[in-house]
Amino acid sequence: MARGTEDAAGAGEGEPGILLRLLACWAGFRLGRGHDTMPAMEYESRIAVDARPGLLRGALPYWRQAAQLGLAGALMAGLLWRVDLAAVRAEVESATLWWLPLAFVANLASDWFRAIRWQRFFAPLKRLSVRFLFAVAVLGVAVNLALPMRAGEFVRVQVLRRRTGLKAGSIVATLLSEKLMDVVAFSSFIVLGIVLYEEAHFLWPLAVAYGAVLTAGLFGARWLAGRAQSGPHNEDTIGGPAKRAGGVANWVRYEMHSLGEGLQAFRRPRAMFDVVWASQAAWLCEAVMFYACGRALGLDLPPAVYLLVVVAATIAVSVPLTQAGLGVFELAIAGLLVAFGVDEAQAAAFAIFSHVMLALPYFVTGPMAAVALRLNLADIFFLRLGKEEASA
Secondary structure, eight states: OOOOOOOOOOOOOOOHHHHHHHHHHHHHTTTTOOOSSOOHHHHHTOOOOOSOOOHHHHHHHHHHHHHHHHHHHHHHHHHHHTSOHHHHHHHHHTOOGGGHHHHHHHHHHHHHHHHHHHHHHHTTTOOOOHHHHHHHHHHHHHHHHHSSTTHHHHHHHHHHHHHHOOOHHHHHHHHHHHHHHHHHHHHHHHHHHHHHOGGGGGGHHHHHHHHHHHHHHHHHHHHHHHHHHHSOOOHHHHHSHHHHTSOHHHHHHHHHHHHHHTTGGGGOHHHHHHHHHHHHHHHHHHHHHHHHHHHHTTOOOOTTHHHHHHHHHHHHHHSTTSGGGTTHHHHHHHHHHHHTTOOHHHHHHHHHHHHHHHHHHHHHHHHHHHHHTTOOGGGTSOSSOOHHHHTO
16 A cells, blocks of 8 residues: 555555654664663663653644644545535445455555565565564554554564564664665656656656655665675674763764664665565555556546556655545545546545545454564563563
């Protein structure tokens, strides 16, 4: 699905909003580190906790959630105010439901290919099964849908830290790598759309921006991976007492090394080949999901247009303005379809219908993933790894 796939999956789970949250999540794991003589791995996983927030500060998350819901309602009202509500309802009620199993299967297949890609990013660090990563990804998408500020990304990092003993920085590096590979897929989709359709020519600034992000991202990832590979590998040298006593410079050096460890796949051609084809397969499956929704509503659009729908949907849900991208998603998708000549009522019906189909499977598969992982609160709400877990 479109995640930010969100994604993942969803989604999920490849846009600026997600990247900022991942970096904030990663930094949050480290800002609470002390400068004492605790063991290096225990030091690595310490998190700052503010035990006594004030009344207004404690209420801030609730005000933020209320503001997101209010904005989502305003955006949806603005969309529906422009169209014939009776026509939108008629479009949805006349949907051909036998297309829905294809949409459901394509959605989950997209997450499976993302799990394959994620496994290749983890391969230089630790061998993890695709099934395990698939369950973690599905759980993350479900949490993103249920909780604000894309909390599923935090859950993914915490579960992986707990179950694998890997450093938070290395795990975050794999998530950032996923977003970078999403840019690769989206760039190819946009270029194809611009070549095939005159209506897509307005997307050329986005193609240029993606090209710049991709170039800088690939260069930075390979540079950090090379630095980590050629630098010291001794934990005491990089993260031991000398580092803790060395101030900000050594702290930055350690974090860059931790990130570089999670980017080693960028220096392995075979791994990158697997990553690229898995990325393309994941987003093609997502396009099939949107295609099935379009056919269910009787839309007569070329299949390649749904590749652009994938791009628009993913960008929309990546911006943390509303819960699960509600309202932003609908406006972005409806606007794109109208640009391709679709009637406004039909475009609004497709946006609403596809968003429901995008989210609905995760309300079932999310709890199933939690059961399969035997998840408990200790897997998420922990402050530091035990010595046995950290050395696992």
